[in-house]
Amino acid sequence: IRQRIPRVIIRSTVITGFSGVGEEGFGQLLDYVKTIRFDRLGCFVFSPEEGTPAAGMTDQVSRATASSRAALIMETQKEIALAANKKRIGQxxxxxxxxxxxxxxxxxxxxxxxxxxxxxxxxxxxxxxxxxxxxxxxxxxxxxxxxxxxxxxxxxxxx
CATH class of the missing domain: 2.40.50.140 (Nucleic acid-binding proteins)
Known part of the structure; x- marks a missing residue:
């Protein structure tokens, strides 16, 4: 996409702490964020809502783990966002x-x-x-x- 549209801004939103996502799955998400290098990225901590299918799933991830994962994603994204913004200098x-x-x-x-x-x-x-x-x-x-x-x-x- 960036080769075809040089000034494109790519954004996404990810969630951490969804049931059953262990260290390996989180590592894949973090690698994906590093590979894609989103210009803008939002990250939210999963919060099970009573009465939803996700709230009843097994292998719930603790809130502390989900929060620390979100912090790591956003720490990584901060460096990516700065690099992306620096590319806009002079435009x-x-x-x-x-x-x-x-x-x-x-x-x-x-x-x-x-x-x-x-x-x-x-x-x-x-x-x-x-x-x-x-x-x-x-x-x-x-x-x-x-x-x-x-x-x-x-x-x-x-x-």
């Missing part, structure tokens, strides 16, 4: 401004690669008085952190 993309940071200095918003409510935001330094919440200017990505990007607004056309 120009349109960013929909959704708000202003608490200091009132930077806009924050999302590009094609950030889903609302679950993905990180892009913080953007923008000085033009024409730019307001709801604007969608071209932004050059200038810095990256694991779960956010930093950009500067440009006055140029962007696809």
């Amino acid at each position: 120009v993309t349109r960013v929909l401004f959704e708000g202003v940071d608490e200091r009132g200095i930077l806009f924050h918003g999302r590009s094609y690669g950030e889903a609302p409510d679950i993905d990180p935001v892009i913080f953007v330094a923008a000085t033009s008085p024409d730019l307001v919440i709801g604007s969608r200017p071209a932004v050059r990505i200038v810095d990256a952190r694991p779960y956010e990007l930093i950009g500067v607004s440009l006055n140029e056309y962007c696809e």
Whole structure:
């Protein structure tokens, strides 16, 4: 996919602690996360709901084990996310401004690669008085952190 669509953002969600998933199964999941290198990944701890078939399954995984597995997945993903975000440094993309940071200095918003409510935001330094919440200017990505990007607004056309 990445070869055919170079700027694609690949995301997924995984769950840890499902009944019967032992160390070998978890190891396979962790290897899969390392191999695929998701740009965005969510990880949740399985929680058996009373009255569901999964709640009655044998070989339940302890909450502590499930939580430590989730932490390991997300620790691994943090490094992957940083590497993915660093690849975006220098790219120009349109960013929909959704708000202003608490200091009132930077806009924050999302590009094609950030889903609302679950993905990180892009913080953007923008000085033009024409730019307001709801604007969608071209932004050059200038810095990256694991779960956010930093950009500067440009006055140029962007696809």
